[in-house]
Amino acid sequence: MPTVRIALANLAFPASPEAAVAAARAAISEAADAGAHLVCFPECFVPGYRALGAPVPPADPVWLDHAHRSIAGAAGDAGIAVALGTERFVDGALRITVLVIGPDGSLLGWQDKVQLDPSEDHLYEAGAGREVFTVGDLTFGVVICHEGWRYPETVRAAVRAGAQLVLHPHFSPAEPDGSQPGGYAEPANSFHEAAVLCRAAENTAWFATVNCAADGAPTTSAIARPDGTLLAFQPHGEQGLLVCDLDLAQATRALALRLRESSQGDPGK
Known part of the structure; x- marks a missing residue:
């Protein structure tokens, strides 16, 4: 099977909705120049994640x-x-969502956030359904922030539906104490980065998570191999694109496909 190059846009929180669009367009061009076939942005990057009180119109x-x-x-x-x-x-x-766009500029579809964080209930309506998308040789799914951290069923549903890669746009702002993690998924860090490795290993699929860059943020952008080991991560707080090649042959999906379904069918939908 082929190798696919992806880019994660680990960008600063946009100063305005218009700045978000400009930054996204620039990152798209930069990712293409780097030879990427797909670029993924953080949760609600356009117009900016509003649920934690940011001054987003x-x-x-x-x-x-x-x-x-x-x-x-x-x-x-x-x-x-x-x-x-x-x-x-x-x-x-x-709704919180991810818009998937093809390399020809066509709108391929949406993956709405199905499992909202409790802090989002007053602002957003939950979506329904789990989609997968195919671009060239790559089939991928999307889970958004809280649902990927707290509801592993959502990742498994995408992989069982054919996803070799699950994208995980999220937003984790700087912590009040401003502490900066040194490495990825270190014992002193929150559970979140370790969960990234688990989502990959428990499904035998690639898992890529992307956050905005901020000093003191507890998480950063990273890619986990299907065996649960870390392929690469963006240094915490450092802006830029994380560009990596994924060997699709490694995404066997074996463990996800071994799930014995209950009488209620697939979870996570």
Whole structure:
């Protein structure tokens, strides 16, 4: 099976919605220049993650539509697929979502956040369903922040549906004490980075997580191999693209496919 190059956009939290679009377009071009086939952005990067009190303007469906089309145009110009952490309105209700864009700039679909964090309940409507997307030789799924940390069933559902890679856009801001982790998934760190390795190992699939860059943030962007070992991580607090090659032959999905279904069917949907 082939090798696929992906990029994780470990960017600073955008200063404004317009700055988010500009930063996303620039990162798309940079990722394409680096030879990546796919670039993934953090949770709600456009227009910015609002649930923890950041001064993000009220959501505007017209603005979001224009932003999504602008970024899709950049993807088409660069010839690269994009997984964009963003928001969308469904029947008048706001959802956290990821927009998947093909390398020709076409809109391939959405993966809404199904398992909201309790802090998000007052702002967002939960989505439903678990999608997988295919771009070239790569089939991938998406789980968003809290659902990937706390609900491993969501990852397994995507892998059982065919995903060789599961993308995990998230947002973890700086901690009050401002401590900066030294390495990845060290014992003194929170459980989150160790969970990344578990999500890969328990499904025998690639797992890639992406956060905004911030001094003192407890997590960073990283890619875990299907055996649960760490392929690479972006140094904590350091902005930039994390670009890596994934050997798709390693994503056997063997452990996920061995799951014995209950009478209720697949979990995580």
